[in-house]
Amino acid sequence: MATRRDTAAVREHLPIEQRRAQLLTAAAEVMREQGVAAATTRAIAERAGVPHGSVHYCFGTKTALVRALLQSEVDRSVESARHRSSRSTDLEGVLRNVLEAQLESVRTDPGHHAMLDELIALARRDPSLADLPGWEHERYVGAAAERIAEWSAASGVALARPAREIATTIMVLATGLGDLWSATGDRAVLDRALDDCVRGLAARLSEPA
Template identity: 35%
Template sequence: MSDSGKARGPREQISADERRKLLVAAALRVMKRDGIAAASTRAICAEAGMPHGAFHYCFHSKKELYAALLASDIEIDLGAAWPHISPDADPVENIRTLLMAFWSQIESDPDGQLVLFDLGSFALHDPELQELPILEHAASLDKASEYITRLGAEARLEFLQDERILAELVLDILNGVAWSWLSHRDNDLARQALERFATLAATLVRKAPDTTT
């Protein structure tokens, strides 16, 4: 059990949201180590250092836990990349900056990425869970669209295609590169693919007119 999963003292109080986060993290660790099938509610609580009853205090069902796990795939923080986005930079450079910031976090946890792919496939084969990948994809599309809109504003770019369509394209490329990378684990090859995509994506934008003069 990792340090984050150690049992807490009886006087230490944590919020329900924090408990949920700890259980999601514990579930991911169990799945990475032992597989999805091994991630029983009891095993997850033991990994988190919590009593078994804590699971049902935080989640109504394992379906709700799976939804939280799949949602974690879109919670990558690009905060450190935005200061490097500049209207004076070439569009391909700005696009590359965001792609590489996103990819570096995927690259740092291949086992976690594999679990999320496996969990999505697992859900698609279960009639009670089939809606979860659909909802996760919609949320990912929303997030990607937000990034594209912000990129346009901060880099002063106009898009030559609908931003929602561009967001779908970005997701398809990232998922495809991630899946290939999980097979070959060649970091340089994956980054080269994203470099080429950045060049291609830059042909779908143009500099917005400078309205400050």
């Protein structure tokens, strides 16, 4: 028997893209609160207030939903980082802003960061999602490299290393700093380590290639 909530959802005829967005939001909420394992299709449908069959209608399989969720969340993180890293002046400033942008969700939204980590771990174990860890890495590195190259072109300052190489180093540093923050929760320790990373990388990039 359909519940009142299900009946209301059935009457609400949304375009499929809006329904997909609604279900992705619900899936993210469940995963953030209870973990990826708790996000069954039934739990997601209940959170969204739609019939259980809506999940399969919109995505076909739960695997397809997980893929769409990870891609949308990574895209959102990349766009947020791109906006934050636009506030740059000199080389050290652009490196700091790009690196801080990568750390933003770790520091301010640990639930989102933990959800992404769980989703990537799931993707590594699932052959049908095995391409996603590499895709995620490329999205972050590509976006950071683009921002660094844009700054170099706008400032007229030549880079001592290719923008992509610098961006890859930044991703490695961001991972380590993120682990430091997750382990300690100490902002002062994180800020000191961040300063050392930025100054060391800027000094290295000021040397001839």
